[in-house]
Amino acid sequence: MLFLLSGPSGVGKGTVRKALFRKNPHELLYSISATTRSPRRNEVNGRDYFFVSKAEFEKMINDGKMLEYAQYVDQYYGTPNTWIEQQRQQGNDVFMEIEVNGAMQVRSKVPDAILIFLLPPDLMQLRNRLELRGTESDEVINQRLKTARQEILMMTNYDYAVVNDKVDKAVKKVQTIIEAERLKAKRLANSYIRILEG
């Protein structure tokens, strides 16, 4: 199965995802994206992102190596397709954390992907979180907050919306969604088998 998490910058996607993975270390595999933005302090190439140049990214697009990609606040972000295809063929569940335009590309290529949108309690707290994180300049924070309004409008295209008020509560909700969707898929598979068996 493919689970996908989106939400405005600073809402807590990374925080929620890391807490979720600490709780379920072997059940989900994280899809590492490629990006042209510079690494932040503490970010590691090959763990948080594959940090590449604009020319390298454009070559990956032209070589058909991206499942999806988008431009977000002047930078490219995209999902390399080889690794995801391998994992899905081996029956592993994959977790992606990507923005809304890329999510819509995934939806059309992988119609059974489960799309979850993470919301802030309000826009004031979103700004506070971005400012407290301290990884972007004021100018970039303002661009990201402007983009946030357009992203939130896209929420209606998602399967689920979760408000990240308290991290542990948001993690539990995402966990519940994953468990419920896994059960649903299992039940569907069992009923297909019954039909095939006549």
Ligand SMILES: Nc1nc2c(ncn2[C@@H]2O[C@H](COP(=O)(O)OP(=O)(O)O)[C@@H](O)[C@H]2O)c(=O)[nH]1
């Ligand atoms: N389309 C797409 N978006 C991505 C990908 N990887 C990350 N993003 C999104 O790009 C946006 C900016 O990411 P980043 O600069 O790490 O900022 P952050 O979300 O505030 O941590 C976020 O919405 C990410 O979810 C990807 O592979 N494809």
Ligand SMILES: Nc1ncnc2c1ncn2[C@@H]1O[C@H](COP(=O)(O)OP(=O)(O)O)[C@@H](O)[C@H]1O
């Ligand atoms: N529920 C929450 N309440 C308060 N602060 C939070 C919460 N979730 C995340 N944060 C903080 O907000 C900032 C942005 O979180 P992050 O996970 O980097 O967001 P994103 O990956 O969506 O950009 C971080 O400093 C993080 O510690």
